[in-house]
Amino acid sequence: MYDLNKILVAVDSSPYSTNAIKFALDFGKKFDCVVDALHVVDTMQLEGPFIYDLSGVLGFEPFINFSAELKKTLEEKGRSILQAFSEMAQNESVKFHSFIEIGIIPITIVETSYEYDMVFIGKKGVNASFERGILGSNIESTIRKIKKPIFVADKDFYEIKNIVVGYDGRDPAKEALELANVCATNLKAKIHIVSVRKDETETLDNSDLKITYLTKQKSVADTLIEYTKSLNNPLLMLGAYNKNRLLEMIIGSTTEAILRKECNLPLIIVR
DSSP, X not given: OOOOOEEEEEOOSSHHHHHHHHHHHHXXXXXXXXXXXXXXXXXXXXXXXXXXXXXXXXXXXHHXXXXXXXXXXXXXXXXXXXXXXXXXXXXXXXXXXXXXXXEOHHHHHHHHHTTOSEEEEESSOTTGGGOSSSSOHHXXXXXXXXXXXXXXXXXXXXXXXXXXXXXXXXXXXXXXXXXXXXXXXXXXXXXXXXXXXXXXXXXXXXXXXXEEEOOOSSXXXXXXXXXXXXXXXXXXXXXXXXXXGGGTTOOOHHHHHHHTSOOOOOEEEEO
């Protein structure tokens, strides 16, 4: 049984992060739980190749001064972001904490996540305009490594009214359905269980749950997206699969395909 008592939201200055905060605070309010905001000062900006190249140009002492000033600037920016979060949380009367860590962004988020029941993150980061893929590189790495349910916020925020669970009978899909039931109760949303094959839902045959079977005229990802977007204020919830050590860093192909599309849907990934 899922119990949401503590939520972590990873924050930066991107609009996607702002929506992640809004969704996290909405969950915090409706679950009556604590929402903690984490901002990571990226060590790659403090110790990356560009900085080392710069040290060769500036010389040791000027470089040390520059590095210290850069760290101070990034920390001040982080505090400003967390102050904005704090004001949003106070306006929503949600219990909250906020903190800054210095480290590699995906690793720091993953290590921090072990203390929480769910993690919220924006689909893209501050470098969205320069990213080659649909996902931000730090976001993608975080999603691949994290073990807790992760809420990926897209371009729009709204109060969730419909929850779509992509179901195929495997354990992560069962976990997703269990979490969906908890979310539906607290969010006052309707659950839609969808599948593209009847044999995948045999374990649900004796339940009272209604299952919608989708005609797969396109890819599974496109079929799920099309159905989900036909609903009012939807959330899509999917399981991700790690079958063995070799595939430990790889999420399920349908889940990954949906993440990589510009579909403007909030998504929860459950392992």
